[in-house]
Amino acid sequence: MLFDVGHLLHEEFLPVYRAAATGGGWEDAAETAAHRVGTRLAAAKLPVARVVAALRSADRALTGAMLDDGGDARALAAAGTALTAGLMAAFFTGEDGLADAVLAGSAPGGAAASYTVVSVRGAAVDKVVNAFRRRGTVLRSSSGHLLLPVAEVVALPLCREVCAELGGEVWLCVAERPAARVPLARREVDEVDGLVASLGRPPGVYRIDDVLFESAVAQTPEARDELTRVVAPLLGNAVLVETVLALIEADGNRAVAVKKLFIHRSTIDYRLWQVEQLTGLSPVNPRDLAVLGTAIGMSRAGARG
Known part of the structure; x- marks a missing residue:
């Protein structure tokens, strides 16, 4: 050229x-x-x-x-x-070419022994890349995925620093693999990001352990069908769905959810009672709340698909 x-x-x-x-x-x-x-x-x-x-x-x-x-x-x-x-x-x-090669399953000369793959959502990739560059090496692929030549345990605090620096709505999902198996990490971060988006999780840094239950359910057809049946009566009531998601975001803390929803404590109690009546699952029970959140997330993912 x-x-x-x-x-x-x-x-x-x-x-x-x-x-x-x-x-x-x-x-x-x-x-x-x-x-x-x-x-x-x-x-x-x-x-x-x-x-x-x-x-x-x-x-x-x-x-x-x-x-x-x-x-x-x-x-x-x-x-x-x-x-x-x-x-x-x-x-x-030659960062871009190296990143694309590693994500495609090749580990050319100059590649690190392992990489943490990072997916980016909610912020311009250029801004995220520049924030990582101020902290060390980052490779950017043509797909928008980033590769950090560090272990996940090192990448996680870096990602949290970047989120804090950028502020606003930024979601980063991470997964580490040896260089030759980086395509698996790419699929993992894409899956985690899809689940985080479907579940309405707040901005932040996520890994597979944060959605392990949801991931297992998503890969089991029988479980998906059962969750669809359970959540069907709830999906027609947007207010109740919003209430469940607010409670999930508040880690089950009703006092925090009340402030997020701008409602009275007695109002959220009544709404949660309605949810239990419709689904048979009690949102005040941590496991039931996780099931409800997963069911809502699966239904949203299915609707988008």
Whole structure:
């Protein structure tokens, strides 16, 4: 593939230099642009010397233009350094290709011994990737799955830090496997994410142990049929379904659920009595509540399918 490297760098990096010159936030944009361009240049198999020369030329031209307009010299220097470092990191590692290869079941040279696969929902993948990069290495695949070359026990606190940093509605599901078995981890995180979404679980970090009961039920046709029968009378009452889900999110704590629903304690007690009358399951019993939540989740998953 032949293209003008200098023109590419100018077009991709200009918005970052402009933001730096005016004192705006440029860090996330720099990480995203550098990774995108570095990966593209790596795929084109360009000589390192050509890339380095183009980087120097683009930095001189863009910095000069911004300084002529009264830009902040210190911020421009920081932006140029960040762009160069990010581009070269992506250029030398070929992150996207490696991630796709490992997720497809191949473990090419340069792959780690094992990976924790992370699915992302509720936030722009670019923002999540940049948050992980600030904490270490992360590989991004074309499917949007992320690969962390660390054990799950290490990945979990990293994921929680990322969720806390991004705030808002962010769901991350994780699973670890040896490099050659990463496709199994991908299927696992997709299954966990589907169950978490169906069950209306709050934003956060999830693994298979968090939905183990629901996962087992989902894979057993007889259990699914029985749950469908049990929950059918409840599904026609959106208020009762909302109440059950609020209680699940509150870990069975009625006082917390009352605040979430903005209702009186006597109101939730009456609603839960109605649920028991319709289904024969008592939402105040932890096991029955788990069964109800699973049944609702399975019904929603079936409706979407």
